[in-house]
Amino acid sequence: MEKDKAPDRIDRVDARAKVTGTASYAADHKIQNTVYGLLVGSTVAKGRIKSIDTKAAEKASGVLAVLTYFNTPKLPGYTTGKDPSKPPTGGQPLRFFATNEIFYYDQAIALVVADTYERVLHAAKLVKAQYEKATHKTSLEDNLATAKVPTGPRQEDYTRGEADSYKNAPVKIEQEYYHPVEVHNPMELGSIVAFWEGAEKVTVYTKTQGVQATQKSISDAFKLPLGNVTVHARHIGGAFGMGLRTWPYEIAAVMAAKKVGKPLKLVLHREQMFTNVGYRPATKQKIGLGATADGKLIGLTHEATGNTSAYEEFTEATVNISRFMYACPNVTTRYRLVPLNVCTPIWMRGPGEATGAFALESAMDELAHALKLDPVEFRVRNHADSDPEKNLPWSSKYLKECYEMGAERIGWKNRKLQPRTNQDGDWLVGYGMGAGSFGAMRWVASVKGILQPEGKLRLQCSVNDMGPGTATMMTAVAADIMGLPPGRIIIEMGSTGLPPGPMQGGSNVTATVGSAVHDVCFAMKEQIAALASKAGSVFSKANSQQLKAEDLLFSENGLSLKSDTSVRLSYSEFFKQNGLPAVEVTKESKGTEQPYSSYSFSVHFVKLRVHPATGRIKIDHVVSCADAGTIVSPKTSESQMIGGAVGGIGMALMEDMVIDQRFGRPINNNLADYHVPVNADIPTVDVLFVNKKDPIIGPMGSKGLGEIALVGVAPAIANAVFNATGKRLRELPITRDKLLEV
Amino acid sequence: MAKKGSGQNQAEENYLNESRRNFFKQSSLLTALAVTPPAFLKAAEEGLDEKAAGYFEKMPLAIQINGVNHDLSVEPRTTLLDLIREQLALPGTKKGCDHGQCGACTVHVNGNRVLSCLTLAVTAEGKKVTTIEGLADGEKLHPMQEAFIKYDGFQCGYCTPGQIMSGIACIREGHANSDDEIREYMSGNICRCGAYPNIVKAIADVKKGGQTL
Ligand code: FES
Ligand code: FES
Secondary structure (H helix, E strand, O other): OOOOOOOOOOOOOOHHHHHHOOOOOHHHOOOOOOEEEEEEEOOOOOEEEEEEEOHHHHHOOOEEEEEEOOOOOOOOOOOOOEOOOOOOEEEOOOOOOOOOEEOOOOOEEEEEEEOOHHHHHHHHOOOEEEEEEOOOOOOOHHHHHHOEOOOOHHHOOEEEOOOOHHHHOOEEEEEEEEEOOEOOOOOOOOEEEEEEEOOOEEEEEEOOOOHHHHHHHHHHHHOOOHHHEEEEOOEOOOOOOOOOOOOHHHHHHHHHHHHHOOOEEEEOOHHHHHHOOOOEOOEEEEEEEEEOOOOOEEEEEEEEEEEEEOOEEEOOOOOOHHHHOEOOOEEEEEEEEEEEOOOOOOOOOOHHHHHHHHHHHHHHHHHHHHHOOOHHHHHHHOEOOOEOOOOEOEOOOOHHHHHHHHHHHHOHHHOOOOOOOOEEOOEEEEEEEEEEEEEOOOOEEEEEEEEEOOOEEEEEEOOOEOOOOHHHHHHHHHHHHHOOOHHHEEEEEOEOOOOOOOOOOOOOHHHHHHHHHHHHHHHHHHHHHHHHOOOOOHHHHHOOOOOOHHHEEEEOOEEEEOOEEEEEEOHHHHHHHOOOOOEEEEEEEEOOOOOOEOEEEEEEEEEEEEEOOOOEEEEEEEEEEEEOEOOOOHHHHHHHHHHHHHHHHHHHHOOOOOEEOOOOEEOOOOOOOOOOOOHHHOOEEEEEEOOOOOOOOOOOOEOOOOOOOOOOHHHHHHHHHHHHHOOOOOEOOOOHHHHHHO | OOOOOOOHHHHHHHHHHOOHHHHHHOHHHHHHHHOOOHHHHHHHHOOOHHHHHHHHOOEEEEEEEOOEEEEEEEOOOOEHHHHHHHHOOOOOOOOOOOOOOOOOOEEEEOOEEEEHHHOEHHHHOOOEEEOHHHOOEOOEOOHHHHHHHHHOOOOOOOOHHHHHHHHHHHHHOOOOOOHHHHHHHOOOOOOOOOOHHHHHHHHHHHHHHOOOO
16 A cells, blocks of 8 residues: 555445345355255254154155264264364364264254255154253353363463462452353354265355365365365355354255255254354453552453363463553463353354453453543553563554544543443443454465456455455455556455465454455566566667566556656557466465564443433444554445444343253344344444554555454443443343343 | 135144144045045155145245246245245345344335245235345446445345345335434344444435435
8 A cells, every 4th residue: 555645445346246136145056956955953952862753854745865863974084173282173073963972952963955945944843853861061150160271282371470469469359250152143144055066076155254264174074185175155144253164064065965966055044053153152251450559550360261062172362362461560361161062162253352351351440440540541551562472562553542542532531430420311321441452463365366458457366255345455455556446356256266365264364365465466567567678668668777567657548657658558458569368467475474463453432321220221422443554445444343343232232142051052042032233222333543554464564453343342331331330240241130230 | 725614723723733734634625635636645645744735835926026027836835035035046135034033034015125034925926026136227226225335334245135125115114214213213134244333324315315215
């Protein structure tokens, strides 16, 4: 990006496809003779399947197959479990029908295939199973005693300075925080269309955040060469982490498609989205925080215990944020896991960091209150000028700017230091803030650019776009460098046949793929400059020197010489003269190890009202500020930030998967009973970007945005509730009943 | 159709037992049996209830979708959503829950917004259905589609067809007179990406434009 130039607010490049209904998601792909698959789930949470009666289902009209443990040969790749010592997910991946053991409620015990959706829906209800039941464990709270240290090295206990030294601080707090299971629940259901060509080649359209990873999983499971597995996922209807692994249902669908020899479509029920495809694990946390009387942190201890499944070890960086977020000489973190009879969790937007920040940022607010300090001021006093965990300078950090911008916009000066002193009629008014952070990562991506004679640039990469605007970002980067209008840039993405890109996760994509687009465009310009320097070209006639890319002007009309713009050629003429159909450049681009620590930072400010008589909370205003380096595509980035704030509101005020512990099954596994924010819950959300380049991470200086949009929102709300009411709620979600009973 | 000849209690019992098989024993169906192909009788005898049911389970349906008249034969249990998505190759309308809880499947039936997942296709007999695919006039987008692009009223786009259909209806119903009213009357359409503020802006802008929708 050129400096000092406000980036263009280009429209989302796939907006037209999305508003006309032509954007195709996995289940929208129509292949002739497609049959329908449906999973039947276990009705017990732990035990063994004794027998399954599939006769009625098999006799039902249109039924082609019923796959169960009793009739399905084990996949060749069943035993390819990852080394349990390798984080982040160890253990044995579950494969449906490979074992008769039941690990969790609604684990698939059968997959019914029929020729129409209506028929499979009916037939699936006819499958009946007998179980040998065992005693399940589904409550984190009740099983804390079984907590264990995860096996991977990344999650070992950590101490800097003196362990647990907060206990000796002049001013200290020690509190426990809890949040229940939250479920990603993207609007698109888990969906897959799979079809085989012969016994050795398979193509799938599926809901994944990384086509390459899914390709690998399927090739592992079926022991196929990678090249025999094609995965498409151009559009996915949100995922928020749920698509970061290949789930057992996907493998089962591929298996069923092979068995019936027809294209097969399997779409999960919404109920199955709660039970079979991960969630944010329930987590109990404890923070001990101590400071000097003038508000300098002395000691911080952060402990967290989250749940995993009974067959895999899922870990996330829940406590890690406490190691670097503030300047504090003595820090201790401990992380534990409790295996339960539930499906394995999976990272949910701002994964462990959002969980950890809820505890840390609540505790910071509590200590600020104890110190009678403004919480922003308290944070500024403890600002980490360099990374205290890694002992490295930040590649860039504009967190203080975020505090300032946000405080100004929300009207922080109207906040009362003393809680429950700001009244507006029947309502109590409160202000709160919380900060967030997430590692800024640049991984590896290959991008191919093809400049065509009509002045169109095609960019190809296997990365997909689950909604943040990846295609738009790629377009913005290329448009800026190539001097082309966005409409002349065509993005081809989300398929394994394309040059490999990263998973869409961990807020890496702009830094990773954007940099690759950047590098490809610059290489393309150099290549064009070299061609233009050839003897005989109009450019070399006008300029005796070897031309460099910066000597040329690139625009939608073609090329011209910067020093004399009358020397020009359209791309079609230029290509013709060079005897080329197009100019093609492929580049692999990656970050390098640097002696810097790279993080994105955010601060969220909330103004809300609480109605004390009814406990109703009404959020009036959210201001989310981000230091994410250069903002390449402001319009889609703002939407991404707003989305994070909405997710954080859900986390703070409503989301809670309730399990009936007697049966180990969720009782609110649908969108009417599991509450997510709806339009009426969401106020004006202002988004403010520092928009300053990170000089280290990559050529555009963009860090990541997706996670920090949510990390820190929930504590901002909890802190505002405290400021309004004087009631400190440490258990999410903050529902009315809790406000009334305290 | 099974219920026509049977008393209410019987119908209820059938429903509770989920036993479609019972209705074949109803006397009211004997006439139908008389004109049924032998294959049906064989299926019925062998207890292949579903196969037997198949003979009766298509009903004629005349329906207009996006201005095109269709004369179809559909099972009574087919929802309007599955009909348009799976049989008529109009996948723009989305399934988010299948229970009337999310709004992703919103279409217009005779100009009103309905949840197509809760609508049995046969109940739309003789009606005009508009889906997201039917909004634009050739290359020219509907003002609501334009506004969603202008205000970036989405991210993943999955809830978008439903939001747009609902947004248009919201204005037609007279429920778009303030941002708060829009928020309230758009709360049946969940957007998990959280595009709500931009959706409100888009609808308010179209409303302000005053076009007849
Ligand atoms: S699919 Fe119809 S309301 Fe959700
Ligand atoms: S745009 Fe993704 S659910 Fe609304």
